[in-house]
Amino acid sequence: MEYYSTIFAAAESPLKKGVLWAGSDDGLVHVSKDNGATWENVTPAELPEWTQINSMEAHPFEEGGLYFAATAYKNGDYAPYLFKTTDYGKTWTKIVNGIDAQHFTRVVRADPAKKGILYAGTETGMYVSFSDGAEWSPFQLNLPIVPITDLTIKDNNLIAATQGRSFWIIDDLTVLHQLSRDVSVKPFYLFQPQDSYTLDGVRRESKTAGTNRPGGVLVYYQLNQEPKEEVRLEFYDSNKNLIREYSSKGIAGDTLKYKVGSNEFNWNLRIPDAKGFEGMIMWSGPLRGPKVVPGDYTVLLMVDGQVQEQGFKVLPDPRYPSTQEDRQAQFDFLLQVRDKLTETHETIMLIRKYRDELNALVENNPRQKRRIDPIIKNISDIEKELYQTQNRSGQDPLNYPIRLNNKLAHLNVIAGTGEWRPTDGAEEVRVEITRQIDAQLTKFREVERTSIANVLNVEELKASMELK
The missing domain is CATH 2.60.40.1930 (Macroglobulin (MG2) domain)
Structure with a gap:
């Protein structure tokens, strides 16, 4: 870029109305305190002549504060140039201690949520300061060695624009805010x-x-x-x-x-x-x-x-117009589905445990077969109502009808997508499927009480499975 006397960077104070800053590509810094009606040249004396003012950052905590990054690589000077002022440019402090002498600086940003934390992008990577620029440390992490052309902070996220290597983001700066x-x-x-x-x-x-x-x-x-x-x-x-x-x-x-x-x-x-x-x-x-x-x-x-x-x-996800009451209703609905599924599946686990134990009894004493076989049939019929026992692979539900637990679990898809209050129809379906499941669970408890408990130690088996 060979055009000079061009305003290359500008910033507006977030604290003081009418305070504007401008930096040019021929090395001048100006400030206006009256919304641009008049300007004052406040270029730091230490800044080499013809150094390009590459980026400006109004101080988020000082009315008369500014940070700026400058480059002089076009003059064969690869040194970093970062300056700050808190008195409208009357005095300046050079803040480059810790930055490699050959890493010329393209951008500096101040963390708006934590005073004293600064981020600098250079031709060769990232730096961070926790002392308002008094000391800098490399902040490369997993970032490739690449020029950092710009930085911005939004919602405590740091976004870096690079030259040729896309955009990069640190999702959560609040960890840095809490370092002590x-x-x-x-x-x-x-x-x-x-x-x-x-x-x-x-x-x-x-x-x-x-x-x-x-x-x-x-x-x-x-x-x-x-x-x-x-x-x-x-x-x-x-x-x-x-x-x-x-x-x-x-x-x-x-x-x-x-x-x-x-x-x-x-x-x-x-x-x-x-x-x-x-x-x-x-x-x-x-x-x-x-x-x-x-x-x-x-x-x-x-x-x-x-x-x-x-x-x-x-x-809350801001994309949904739902109220807090709507979201609570959805949670309560899905919680009822979850708890009933757990109860159903614990019952199926018990059925299978009882069946194994009952079969073992018959194997050890065939004379009990006539007494035990009807019990096994009863609990197996209940299991088949609750779950499709013919499923052996992921495609089997296409061939065999889904049973009550699958019907209930599908409500997690119907009512659990997005953040919406469940419809009246969804609630009617949940109540009806739950009624049918409860009918089977009642049958099972009756068989357990009147038949299984007479031949097996029910409480001991439940305890071994950590079930109540």
């Missing part, structure tokens, strides 16, 4: 999670496309030493009810993974799934638990019995 001495000196530290929307989303690694932020809430915590026993994460609602828990010792098949150093955990905002059973095959009948409703929540980190907790908010 406690993070490094305490055995562990739990950061306050960023408020999160009830959005679905999956993080997938790709060699050709960007990696999305996962849905739900991201929890960051620091472990400065190897735990001796257990690491736990627990989530509570505003009434202090435990709604989800994870442990390094494993809970319901989920094991919390951790490492010494920085850790990230993604909770998808869903309560535990309905219980399933081995070999279960259903057609469009997910067991997933419903997402929690918007509101205040708490996450608790426990390491070897020591506890730290932080609060956060779950925010």
Whole structure:
């Protein structure tokens, strides 16, 4: 670019009406305090002549403050040039300590949520300062070595524009906002999670496309030493009810993974799934638990019995016009579906356990066959009403009619998509299917009470399966 005396960068104070800044490609900085009616040349004396003012950032906390980045590479000078003022340009401070002497600076941005945190983009990568520019540290992380041509901050996300390598984003700057001495000196530290929307989303690694932020809430915590026993994460609602828990010792098949150093955990905002059973095959009948409703929540980190907790908010997906009452109605509906599915599947598990035990009795004493076979038939008939026992592969539901549990589970698809109040029709279907399931469960309990309990130790078998 060979045009000079051109205004190349400009900024408006977010704090003081009428304060404007302008930087030109021939190395001049001007300020106006009257909305551009008059201008004053406040170019730093230390700035070399003909240095291009590449970007400007009005100070988010000082009315007369400005940061700017300048480049002189076209003059054969590859040094970084970053300056700041807090008095409308009367005095300037050069702020490049810690930036490589050959990494000329293209852009500087101030974090609007935390005073003193600055981000700088150079020809060769990223830097961060936690001291208002007094000291800089590399902030490259997984960013490729590439020119950073611009930066912006939105909703506590840092977005970087690069020259030839697309856009890059850091999803959550709130962790940087919370950095303190406690993070490094305490055995562990739990950061306050960023408020999160009830959005679905999956993080997938790709060699050709960007990696999305996962849905739900991201929890960051620091472990400065190897735990001796257990690491736990627990989530509570505003009434202090435990709604989800994870442990390094494993809970319901989920094991919390951790490492010494920085850790990230993604909770998808869903309560535990309905219980399933081995070999279960259903057609469009997910067991997933419903997402929690918007509101205040708490996450608790426990390491070897020591506890730290932080609060956060779950925010509604703004794309839906639904009210809080609508979302609560959806949650309550899906919770009833989940709980009835769990009850149904626990009954099927019991039926199978009883049948195995009864068959073993007949095998050991064939004279009991006449007494036990009718019991086996009764509970097997109940199982066939609750679940399609002929399913052996994912395509079998096309050949064999779905049964009551599959019909109920499909409501997770019908009523669990989006954030809408369930329709009256959906509620009628749920009530009717539940009525039919309850009829079968009642039959089973009667057979269990009057027949099975006479030949098997029912309570002992239930205890072995951790069922009530």
